[in-house]
Amino acid sequence: MIDHDVIYREEAARYDRLVAREDQAGNLLKAVRAVMPDLEAKDAADIGAGTGRLTSLLAPHVRSIRATDASEAMLRLAAERLRASGAANWTVAPGANDRLPLADRSADLLTAGWTICYSASSSASGWRDNLRAIMAEIDRVLRPGGAAIVFENFGTGSAEPNPPEFLTAYYAELQNRYGYKHVWIRTDYRFETNEEAVALTDFFFGGELSQALAETGATELPECTGVWWKHV
Numbered sequence: 357m358i359d360h361d362v363i364y365r366e367e368a369a370r371y372d373r374l375v376a377r378e379d380q381a382g383n384l385l386k387a388v389r390a391v392m393p394d395l396e397a398k399d400a401a402d403i404g405a406g407t408g409r410l411t412s413l414l415a416p417h418v419r420s421i422r423a424t425d426a427s428e429a430m431l432r433l434a435a436e437r438l439r440a441s442g443a444a445n446w447t448v449a450p451g452a453n454d455r456l457p458l459a460d461r462s463a464d465l466l467t468a469g470w471t472i473c474y475s476a477s478s479s480a481s482g483w484r485d486n487l488r489a490i491m492a493e494i495d496r497v498l499r500p501g502g503a504a505i506v507f508e509n510f511g512t513g514s515a516e517p518n519p520p521e522f523l524t525a526y527y528a529e530l531q532n533r534y535g536y537k538h539v540w541i542r543t544d545y546r547f548e549t550n551e552e553a554v555a556l557t558d559f560f561f562g563g564e565l566s567q568a569l570a571e572t573g574a575t576e577l578p579e580c581t582g583v584w585w586k587h588v
Contacts, residue, residue, distance in 0.1 A: 363560065368429045372407040372437075374556045378579070379543040384507070385413055387541055388467070391585045392503050398464035401497060403453050404471020408434030410507075415443040418465065423448045424457055425471075454489040458497045466494055469507040476526040487526060491534050495588065503587045506530065510540045510582035513565045517580050527582065536584040545577040553577065 363371055392398065395417040402411040405423035407430050415421050415438060423438075423446065425431050431448045438446045451457035453472060475486035494504050508527070511518035517540050519527060530536040547553035550573050557577060558566035569577065 367559070368407055368427070368433050370556070370559060371430075372409075372433055374545075374560055375407065375409045377545045377547050377552075377556070378409070379581075380546040381542065381544065383541040383543055384410065384581075385417070387507075387539070387583045388414065388465075388505060391505055391587075392465055395465070399462065400465040400467065401456075401458055401463040402467045402469070403456060403494075404468055405434055405448075406430045406469075406471070408437045410467050410469045411446065412437050412441060412443075414465075414467070415441065415446050418445070420445045420447075422446070422458060422463075424451045424453075426450065426452045454486065454493055456493045456497055460496055461499045463497050464499050464502045466498055466502070466504045467507070468494075468504070470509065472506060473508050473523055473526065476523075476529070478522045478525050483526065484529065487529060498588045500588060503585055504536075506536065506582075506584040508582045508584070511580035512561060513568070513577060514580055515542075515578040517582075519580075519582065527584070530584045534586065536586045538582065538584050540580050540582050543579045543581040545579060547575045547577075550575055 398418050400414055400418040400421040402421060402423045405411045405425045408423060411421055411423040411434055423434050428450050431450060435448050449457040453475065472490055475490060476483045480486060498504060509520060531538055553569045553575050554566045557569060
């Protein structure tokens with residue numbers, strides 16, 4: 357079984373290579389703009405930011421952005437990526453999603469990409485309490501009129517929605533208990549070579565997906581991503 361906690365502590369650079377191949381069609385930014393069109397005047401927060409995939413995507417479009425993550429190794433890479441981009445409107449801060457290092461009412465936009473799932477999976481002890489604590493933190497940080505956008509796995513390796521069973525109860529809670537709206541988008545991976553596709557998918561997703569890529573010689577991997585959003 358793949359231990360993602362170990363990957364986030366010890367394999368941040370390799371993980372960053374994987375996510376750099378994701379969403380080649382640019383659908384993530386389109387999804388954000390559909391929720392909040394006037395990004396340029398907004399202060400943003402990206403929680404569970406990892407190596408800065410969403411942070412670096414949003415930085416050129418917002419007034420300011422603050423990235424948080426429990427893994428300092430991941431945040432160091434995020435800072436390197438943002439610094440290399442020439443952006444000057446960002447900061448990073450270590451912190452868990454249920455204890456965000458962010459001031460009350462400090463963000464107009466809060467994004468959480470592929471991060472809450474680790475606390476709210478049905479396999480996590482006390483997942484409903486975990487989710488309640490994270491939702492309370494999001495509400496605390498957002499300004500009136502602001503919006504939260506959550507991105508999660510809705511079917512990696514699938515061209516149509518196929519969410520993991522251990523996340524479906526969490527997704528239902530987002531909609532039914534916390535009032536989030538929902539759509540799904542495609543965020544396909546496009547690798548430079550089949551060898552890279554096999555190596556990076558095996559590293560993070562495991563043998564089933566990488567074996568299928570090896571057998572077909574493909575350099576693209578379809579992916580569906582769920583988008584949940586809420587205005588406050």
